[in-house]
Amino acid sequence: DGGITQSPKYLFRKEGQNVTLSCEQNLNHDAMYWYRQDPGQGLRLIYYSQIVNDFQKGDIAEGYSVSREKKESFPLTVTSAQKNPTAFYLCASSRQGNSHGYTFGSGTRLTVV
Amino acid sequence: AQTVTQSQPEMSVQEAETVTLSCTYDTSENNYYLFWYKQPPSRQMILVIRQEAYKQQNATENRFSVNFQKAAKSFSLKISDSQLGDTAMYFCAANTDKLIFGTGTRLQVFP
Numbered sequence: 001d002g003g004i005t006q007s008p009k010y011l012f013r014k015e016g017q018n019v020t021l022s023c024e025q026n027l028n029h030d031a032m033y034w035y036r037q038d039p040g041q042g043l044r045l046i047y048y049s050q051i052v053n054d055f056q057k058g059d060i061a062e063g064y065s066v067s068r069e070k071k072e073s074f075p076l077t078v079t080s081a082q083k084n085p086t087a088f089y090l091c092a093s094s095r096q097g098n099s100h101g102y103t104f105g106s107g108t109r110l111t112v113v
Numbered sequence: 114a115q116t117v118t119q120s121q122p123e124m125s126v127q128e129a130e131t132v133t134l135s136c137t138y139d140t141s142e143n144n145y146y147l148f149w150y151k152q153p154p155s156r157q158m159i160l161v162i163r164q165e166a167y168k169q170q171n172a173t174e175n176r177f178s179v180n181f182q183k184a185a186k187s188f189s190l191k192i193s194d195s196q197l198g199d200t201a202m203y204f205c206a207a208n209t210d211k212l213i214f215g216t217g218t219r220l221q222v223f224p
Contacts, residue, residue: 042119094212
């Protein structure tokens with residue numbers, strides 16, 4: 001079955017460390033997205049990529065980095081510069097164009113300890 | 114910039130009754146699409162319904178329907194015959210070139 005796989009489901013990070021969240025899709029979608037979800041704030045866009053080897057900052061990109069070397073993969077690195085990284089992270093993908101809904105992964109819960 | 118506002122942080126409804134969740138949005142674009150997503154306790158995001166802005170007819174998916182008022186930039190979701198499984202967070206979203214979400218409404222369905 002086609003879908004989006006996020007791993008790991010839970011992740012713990014020590015302060016000052018970088019950590020990478022994985023997102024893989026087999027839907028043949030061109031576009032991929034990373035959102036952060038905090039209580040009471042909905043989903044906020046971190047980065048998005050509409051084509052391989054290209055990506056754009058979303059509304060809250062500071063302290064994060066991404067790469068898009070393959071169509072299927074869009075990993076997110078949470079760097080030590082991110083001051084409050086504890087959150088639920090959701091990856092999504094879609095076909096090109098704004099008429100399509102996004103397909104979401106099951107999320108990664110990141111906790112800084 | 115586009116914004117999406119959901120003014121009801123929490124709502125509750127009795128099983129089999131009807132409930133309406135409100136959403137307003139702001140965009141300067143003419144070509145856009147609107148969505149409602151459901152996020153149950155599993156936290157998996159599920160697409161509920163989609164509305165094309167250039168269509169006046171309100172979208173319907175089984176028990177879910179929308180009231181789309183383009184001039185007022187309003188996009189409410191009506192859930193008929195509410196079921197216990199409808200208990201979830203509901204997010205309204207607008208897509209011009211990327212999907213922007215509101216802050217969500219937590220819906221509790223009581224037996």
